[in-house]
Amino acid sequence: METKDYLDHLEAEAIHIMLEVAGQFERPALLFSGGKDSICLVHLAQKAFKPGKFPFPLVHIDTGHNFPEALDFRDQLVDNIGEKLIVRKVEDTIRKRKLVDASGKFPSRNALQTYTLLDTIEEFEFDVCIGGARRDEEKARAKERIFSVRDDFGQWNPKKQRPEIWDTYNGRINKGENVRAFPISNWTELDIWNYIEREEIELPNIYFTHNRQVVQTDNGQLMAYSEYLNLDDSDHIREGRVRYRTVGDMTCTAAVVSEAHTVRDIIEEIKIAKISERGATRMDDRISEAAMEDRKKNGYF
Amino acid sequence: MDILRFFTAGNVDDGKSTLTGRLLFDSKSISTDIIETITRQSKIKGKDTDLDLALLTDGLRAEREQGITIDVAYKYFSTDKRKFIIADTPGHIQYTRNMFTGASTADVAIILIDIVNGITEQTRRHSIIASILGIPHVLICINKMDLVSYAENAYSDIVDEYKKFANGLNLRNVDYIPVSALEGENIVNRSEKLPWYKGTSLLTYLENVKTLQETMDESRFQIQYVSNFVDPKTNEITRRFIGRILSGTYKNGDLVEVLPEKIATKISSLEKYNRAVEKAHKGDIVALQLSHDIDAGRGNTIVPIHQRSTLTNEIEATICWMDNTPFRPAQKLIIQHLSHTTKAKISEILCKIDIHTNQPDYDHTENMALNEICKVIIRTAEPIAADTFDQNRSTGIFILIDENTNNTVAAGTIFLFR
Numbered sequence: 012m013e014t015k016d017y018l019d020h021l022e023a024e025a026i027h028i029m030l031e032v033a034g035q036f037e038r039p040a041l042l043f044s045g046g047k048d049s050i051c052l053v054h055l056a057q058k059a060f061k062p063g064k065f066p067f068p069l070v071h072i073d074t075g076h077n078f079p080e081a082l083d084f085r086d087q088l089v090d091n092i093g094e095k096l097i098v099r100k101v102e103d104t105i106r107k108r109k110l111v112d113a114s115g116k117f118p119s120r121n122a123l124q125t126y127t128l129l130d131t132i133e134e135f136e137f138d139v140c141i142g143g144a145r146r147d148e149e150k151a152r153a154k155e156r157i158f159s160v161r162d163d164f165g166q167w168n169p170k171k172q173r174p175e176i177w178d179t180y181n182g183r184i185n186k187g188e189n190v191r192a193f194p195i196s197n198w199t200e201l202d203i204w205n206y207i208e209r210e211e212i213e214l215p216n217i218y219f220t221h222n223r224q225v226v227q228t229d230n231g232q233l234m235a236y237s238e239y240l241n242l243d244d245s246d247h248i249r250e251g252r253v254r255y256r257t258v259g260d261m262t263c264t265a266a267v268v269s270e271a272h273t274v275r276d277i278i279e280e281i282k283i284a285k286i287s288e289r290g291a292t293r294m295d296d297r298i299s300e301a302a303m304e305d306r307k308k309n310g311y312f
Numbered sequence: 313m314d315i316l317r318f319f320t321a322g323n324v325d326d327g328k329s330t331l332t333g334r335l336l337f338d339s340k341s342i343s344t345d346i347i348e349t350i351t352r353q354s355k356i357k358g359k360d361t362d363l364d365l366a367l368l369t370d371g372l373r374a375e376r377e378q379g380i381t382i383d384v385a386y387k388y389f390s391t392d393k394r395k396f397i398i399a400d401t402p403g404h405i406q407y408t409r410n411m412f413t414g415a416s417t418a419d420v421a422i423i424l425i426d427i428v429n430g431i432t433e434q435t436r437r438h439s440i441i442a443s444i445l446g447i448p449h450v451l452i453c454i455n456k457m458d459l460v461s462y463a464e465n466a467y468s469d470i471v472d473e474y475k476k477f478a479n480g481l482n483l484r485n486v487d488y489i490p491v492s493a494l495e496g497e498n499i500v501n502r503s504e505k506l507p508w509y510k511g512t513s514l515l516t517y518l519e520n521v522k523t524l525q526e527t528m529d530e531s532r533f534q535i536q537y538v539s540n541f542v543d544p545k546t547n548e549i550t551r552r553f554i555g556r557i558l559s560g561t562y563k564n565g566d567l568v569e570v571l572p573e574k575i576a577t578k579i580s581s582l583e584k585y586n587r588a589v590e591k592a593h594k595g596d597i598v599a600l601q602l603s604h605d606i607d608a609g610r611g612n613t614i615v616p617i618h619q620r621s622t623l624t625n626e627i628e629a630t631i632c633w634m635d636n637t638p639f640r641p642a643q644k645l646i647i648q649h650l651s652h653t654t655k656a657k658i659s660e661i662l663c664k665i666d667i668h669t670n671q672p673d674y675d676h677t678e679n680m681a682l683n684e685i686c687k688v689i690i691r692t693a694e695p696i697a698a699d700t701f702d703q704n705r706s707t708g709i710f711i712l713i714d715e716n717t718n719n720t721v722a723a724g725t726i727f728l729f730r
């Protein structure tokens with residue numbers, strides 16, 4: 012009997028979860044952020060459902076602070092696979108709900124994006140959203156189930172998590188509730204890159220080394236210079252040779268100095284660079300261990 | 313390289329967190345920013361060592377202090393040989409259901425025993441849970457060997473005592489390893505302080521222990537999702553039944569039966585990820601096309617004609633009750649057998665299992681509360697195509713859902729058909 016690579020096991024687990032989502036729910040959606048994790052989800056969905064159509068649209072919550080390269084890549088990808096994409100903008104939510112926009116030197120719309128997501132779920136009556144979160148990202152996620160039930164307000168109640176035994180997923184919900192499903196929960200950052208290499212998955216070019224105008228923050232992180240920043244005289248902009256380990260908003264995703272040109276280069280770099288992915292790149296997570304758990308309780312993805 | 317899933321169990325203070333921290337640290341799986349944070353916390357706590365390894369993984373204590381939820385947390389590390397998934401489970405009796413959650417998918421249960429305290433109530437309870445869940449390997453890690461100067465007789469006394477206890481349980485493979493998590497002895501490398509010990513280090517054990525071989529290779533496949541593909545050129549519709557092979561092997565051209573209707577047909581096409589294959593095995597996700605136009609759907613089982621599985625409306629099972637609200641005889645339940653759901657009823661509680669002695673209790677069978685383990689009779693509305701857990705660890709399992717609250721209220725393993 013052929014022996015399986017560990018990536019085959021992770022892949023089959025993820026696809027099994029996607030099939031459970033497709034089989035159990037009426038109106039699923041796949042949340043597409045434009046980052047490598049959600050690009051992998053799309054790849055897995057192709058393996059699961061081709062030659063048939065995806066039983067769900069891709070949904071992108073557009074904060075308005077995206078890297079243009081990521082948006083171009085998104086449109087190209089959707090074109091290639093011929094699936095449906097729904098885009099909803101945080102800017103529209105701010106206007107409609109009369110919210111106060113993010114401010115500060117590096118304005119983050121992370122909190123605002125929750126409203127847009129919840130409005131979108133309501134608009135399309137999605138009963139489940141597939142997401143690319145991984146348990147190795149940080150401590151609160153490490154405890155989250157594969158099928159995570161949210162209440163009317165999108166809130167996660169860690170005290171009321173359902174037991175999840177074997178790989179039997181209970182997706183039954185009450186009126187007003189919906190589910191977030193995480194097929195790649197058990198993948199680490201390195202697993203993702205190994206999979207991208209094996210499957211030859213294409214990524215936006217900002218994951219690889221390039222020259223970019225950057226601004227250094229007080230704690231030493233490098234932020235892409237863009238029109239969304241509110242800089243003052245004390246900041247100086249310089250050119251750096253950088254790449255991104257995660258791709259989120261331009262205002263709150265830091266770049267790392269790197270000469271990695273290929274996926275193989277990146278894998279080698281991760282193996283020796285021993286800084287956790289979030290520690291290196293997310294400005295907003297440095298606050299406290301409980302920060303993430305709080306944010307998730309409030310409906311953040 | 314493959315994947316090994318394990319969980320650690322034991323008393324509070326037996327050294328669970330130190331042991332896991334040691335494995336992660338010594339296998340160089342910890343990022344520098346996290347080590348910095350922990351070094352800082354170790355100093356604040358006034359630990360004499362620079363680095364309190366328990367802080368790497370000590371979910372429980374930290375969580376209690378900070379008021380964060382106590383639940384199973386998953387951790388990952390890998391060596392050149394394997395990727396490891398650790399389910400860090402709380403050990404107290406009030407968290408039995410969390411332990412079930414973390415342990416259910418494990419290949420190995422690591423049960424820690426503090427050499428000074430010996431076998432305790434929790435050791436027994438965790439071993440019984442491992443036996444109910446059919447965990448393929450139990451590893452008894454006898455910790456804090458430094459406290460007895462690495463003496464052989466202290467170790468063998470405990471091994472002998474555990475063997476006697478384990479005799480009464482249905483454990484498949486039991487192994488024993490002496491370690492000192494604190495001093496890192498026998499964790500990654502074999503310890504020179506234990507010359508009398510002839511086995512391997514903990515990590516070597518974990519890297520080499522065999523993942524389960526099915527005892528029964530009968531072919532089992534359940535439909536998870538039906539996909540109708542309309543060919544844009546011909547407008548022809550092909551129907552694919554997609555799901556995971558639960559056990560055994562499927563071949564293109566196999567004569568099969570679709571259950572529960574017992575319709576005979578043939579596999580006319582077998583695909584793995586949109587590629588035609590001749591053969592596929594346990595664990596593979598496949599899309600089947602059938603020769604006849606059959607109205608099969610999610611939850612139906614497809615088996616080779618000569619490997620029929622039992623269709624039954626009545627099973628006997630061992631279940632763990634997981635809901636805060638105790639079981640009520642009138643409770644409306646749904647059984648979820650993998651991807652198949654149908655209404656169900658617990659018609660009788662046969663006995664309760666004493667979780668500390670593994671003895672059946674026939675006297676208190678009128679109710680069932682959180683964390684209790686019982687043998688019950690379950691009747692189902694539609695027949696289910698099941699195997700006993702002894703025969704097939706992949707298909708002899710199910711969960712029960714409350715029809716009103718939609719909560720998962722129990723998990724069980726089948727031991728008999730009626």
Ligand SMILES: Nc1nc2c(ncn2[C@@H]2O[C@H](COP(=O)(O)OP(=O)(O)O)[C@@H](O)[C@H]2O)c(=O)[nH]1
Binds near residue numbers: 328330495
């Ligand atoms: N002497 C000695 N102490 C240990 C050993 N392993 C753990 N400890 C200590 O036992 C205490 C409890 O350990 P911890 O890992 O927090 O236990 P847990 O409650 O099972 O997670 C701590 O003070 C550890 O330093 C060991 O091998 N030898």
